[in-house]
Amino acid sequence: MAELRPLGDDLNDASRALAQALRELFEGLQVSVRRYAARRRLDPGTVSRYLNGTRLPPWQVISDLFADVAEYRGTAVTTEAIELVRGLYGTAVDAASSPKHAVEILEQQLADADRVSRRSSVRGDVLGDALLDRTQRIADLETRLNHLKADRIAAQKRADELASAHPDVSDLIAERDELQQEVERLGSDLREAQAQRAEAEGRCDLLERQLAAVEQATTAAGLPAMPQSMPKILVVDDQPDNLLAMTAVLATLDQELVTVSSGREALKALLDHDDFAVIIMDVQMPEMDGYETCAHIKRRPRTRDVPIIFLTAMGVDSEHSARGYAAGAVDYISKPFDPWALRAKVAVFTSIYLEKHSP
Numbered sequence: 001m002a003e004l005r006p007l008g009d010d011l012n013d014a015s016r017a018l019a020q021a022l023r024e025l026f027e028g029l030q031v032s033v034r035r036y037a038a039r040r041r042l043d044p045g046t047v048s049r050y051l052n053g054t055r056l057p058p059w060q061v062i063s064d065l066f067a068d069v070a071e072y073r074g075t076a077v078t079t080e081a082i083e084l085v086r087g088l089y090g091t092a093v094d095a096a097s098s099p100k101h102a103v104e105i106l107e108q109q110l111a112d113a114d115r116v117s118r119r120s121s122v123r124g125d126v127l128g129d130a131l132l133d134r135t136q137r138i139a140d141l142e143t144r145l146n147h148l149k150a151d152r153i154a155a156q157k158r159a160d161e162l163a164s165a166h167p168d169v170s171d172l173i174a175e176r177d178e179l180q181q182e183v184e185r186l187g188s189d190l191r192e193a194q195a196q197r198a199e200a201e202g203r204c205d206l207l208e209r210q211l212a213a214v215e216q217a218t219t220a221a222g223l224p225a226m227p228q229s230m231p232k233i234l235v236v237d238d239q240p241d242n243l244l245a246m247t248a249v250l251a252t253l254d255q256e257l258v259t260v261s262s263g264r265e266a267l268k269a270l271l272d273h274d275d276f277a278v279i280i281m282d283v284q285m286p287e288m289d290g291y292e293t294c295a296h297i298k299r300r301p302r303t304r305d306v307p308i309i310f311l312t313a314m315g316v317d318s319e320h321s322a323r324g325y326a327a328g329a330v331d332y333i334s335k336p337f338d339p340w341a342l343r344a345k346v347a348v349f350t351s352i353y354l355e356k357h358s359p
Contacts, residue, residue, distance in 0.1 A: 113207060290312070311335060
């Protein structure tokens, strides 16, 4: 097994602590960096930088490493170990937060949304071709049936002769009905693919605007300045420490923050105010979780158009993100979050709000 390269001398304490923890996990697998990179379809140089502390890995990479260690040992990684690494990761994210890191996060999200859009587009083309083929076959069967009916009407006296000369009409009807059911199914699949592509394209547009906001911030002290009469931001989380952290991150946007600790308080806040640009909501909350709260918000005509960003510690795998988008969220990001990326997302939704409500 190839040895890991020494940690860099210029690492900050947070990055060094995280890298050491990840190296201990990785060394337990007894494989080389190149072999592990091939297993996870990653670039070996990138994996090496993750383990040397010179590049902060996405949380999903760390989650995969936990899963691989558990598989190799035959026992699950303890909750205490996961929480320890999660804490180190959060500290490293805070220490390494920069426009460059935020751009990397948003570019990865953009790539994911673009992949969904492309897959949906290809699937839509295939379904469209199949739908056209079945529709044409139905039209052909209808024409043949109409000819048979016309022949029967025109030659009643030769009904017995025609019945023996032509195929059984009931067989044609059964084939037509079967094709019609397939057309309906294909049409439903096509509409679903088109809707999925439209949603992915919308996410791509939003992420491109967020990337532009972060890139503009590299030449200024913060995100682009906004005009006066700014809309509010609603932050929903049952943990006071998380509310304080998000308040500190978003304070630079010069917008009023309304912070609440439950889904019910969020619904009440939306009744008391009607000028929220965006809602940032935790998923895991007692009594009424984020998904249920989001569903209530989307059922109300007054609040259904307020964008919702889910912020969660559960990870952003396909199952959780799909459930979040299905509930009505416009974005889904994991804790610990990148401050620059979160501010960029909020700034873009604020701009959209101001565009919609400009005189």
